[in-house]
Amino acid sequence: MIKLKNDRLLRAIRRQPVDMTPIWIMRQAGRYLPEYRVVRQKAGSFLTLCKTPELACEVALQPLARYPLDAAILFSDILTIPDAMGLGLQFLEGEGPAFEKPLHSARDIQNLPIPDPEISLSYVLEAVRLIAHELDGKVPLIGFSGSPWTLATYMVEGKANKAFPKIQTMIEEESQLLHLLLQKLTDAVSLYLSAQIKAGVQVVMIFDTWGGMLNTPQYQEYSLQYVKQIIANIAATNLTSQVPVVLFTKAGGQWLELMAESGCDVIGVDWEVSLADARKKVGHKVALQGNLNPAILCQSEATIRAEAARVLADFGDGCGHIFNLGHGITPDVPPENVAILVDAVHTLSARN
Numbered sequence: 001m002i003k004l005k006n007d008r009l010l011r012a013i014r015r016q017p018v019d020m021t022p023i024w025i026m027r028q029a030g031r032y033l034p035e036y037r038v039v040r041q042k043a044g045s046f047l048t049l050c051k052t053p054e055l056a057c058e059v060a061l062q063p064l065a066r067y068p069l070d071a072a073i074l075f076s077d078i079l080t081i082p083d084a085m086g087l088g089l090q091f092l093e094g095e096g097p098a099f100e101k102p103l104h105s106a107r108d109i110q111n112l113p114i115p116d117p118e119i120s121l122s123y124v125l126e127a128v129r130l131i132a133h134e135l136d137g138k139v140p141l142i143g144f145s146g147s148p149w150t151l152a153t154y155m156v157e158g159k160a161n162k163a164f165p166k167i168q169t170m171i172e173e174e175s176q177l178l179h180l181l182l183q184k185l186t187d188a189v190s191l192y193l194s195a196q197i198k199a200g201v202q203v204v205m206i207f208d209t210w211g212g213m214l215n216t217p218q219y220q221e222y223s224l225q226y227v228k229q230i231i232a233n234i235a236a237t238n239l240t241s242q243v244p245v246v247l248f249t250k251a252g253g254q255w256l257e258l259m260a261e262s263g264c265d266v267i268g269v270d271w272e273v274s275l276a277d278a279r280k281k282v283g284h285k286v287a288l289q290g291n292l293n294p295a296i297l298c299q300s301e302a303t304i305r306a307e308a309a310r311v312l313a314d315f316g317d318g319c320g321h322i323f324n325l326g327h328g329i330t331p332d333v334p335p336e337n338v339a340i341l342v343d344a345v346h347t348l349s350a351r352n
């Protein structure tokens with residue numbers, strides 16, 4: 001592994017002292033940046049942007065050119081795996097992701113291939129190599145995947161549907177079949193994250209965006225069980241690199257203790273959680289990432305600084321905090337407000 005010039009993120013993950021609290025922002029490369037919109041226009045679509053490694057590399061680096069962020073994240077999407085499984089990913093303007101061929105029958109699930117990432121996701125791995133090369137150790141590069149549960153919700157529903165009617169019915173009526181799907185996705189995600197590590201990412205993050213819709217026994221059975229397998233699989237295939245894992249379950253604040261037992265190194269939390277409480281519950285086991293409400297970034301400079309101070313104070317003194325939003329940044333955020341936030345976090349947390 002290359003030597004990092006800025007290793008605040010990795011030190012915070014290991015709960016070691018840092019000179020300032022590291023900060024990066026979920027969806028930091030995206031539509032709130034005018035330079036992103038230019039490249040996306042040039043690419044023609046978001047998916048073409050993801051599938052063109054030179055352009056994915058360019059946009060991944062854009063937020064780092066503007067702000068002194070402490071990490072870069074691969075530019076891609078969680079739905080590349082189902083796309084590689086043959087479902088035909090599309091992004092409809094204003095409607096979000098949709099599949100041309102969602103899963104309808106048991107046979108669709110039985111026939112799903114487990115993609116070899118070196119073949120059908122090679123464009124992602126090429127983007128990782130390009131971004132890592134361009135970063136040249138300036139900051140760590142984060143790779144990512146969706147959790148099997150979150151990927152399954154999109155694959156079964158066909159598109160984002162916050163009531164999740166089809167997958168709810170599967171839990172009731174076809175749980176064996178759902179488990180077959182989740183196991184296939186677990187194998188696919190394990191291979192995919194291991195390939196990203198081999199290509200040069202130094203941290204991986206698992207996004208369980210829809211885990212929070214489940215009840216506690218369901219969360220353990222349909223989501224966390226598979227996340228645990230992935231963490232064990234990537235640890236076993238990357239014995240020498242020991243790449244840390246961040247687990248983010250949106251609306252998962254009631255399961256912090258369960259998540260801390262998963263083998264992850266960091267738990268990402270949304271703004272419903274108090275960092276002080278979370279730290280009391282799990283801070284002896286894992287680092288914490290979060291948790292400013294993204295809506296604050298549309299407020300005044302004074303509010304942004306005050307809220308940054310509040311989040312830092314909520315975590316309190318000591319090691320193991322990675323500042324982030326509690327969910328992705330939204331397209332309506334004025335870019336200068338991100339500069340204010342990064343400055344506030346760094347200056348307010350500076351230790352001499």
Ligand code: CP3
Pocket residue numbers: 025026027028029030031040046073074075076077078079094095096097144160207209250327328
């Ligand atoms: O954090 C980063 O900067 C890395 C890039 C990243 C994207 N998507 C880029 C993106 C990451 C980590 C994701 C993850 C992702 N994708 C998740 C999990 C995280 C979360 O937010 O909960 C989910 C659920 C998806 C699926 C997805 N992709 C959705 C729901 C959408 C939004 C659709 C919309 O129009 O609002 C996307 C599109 C997407 N992914 C964009 C970006 C920059 C916007 C695409 C565009 O330019 O139009």
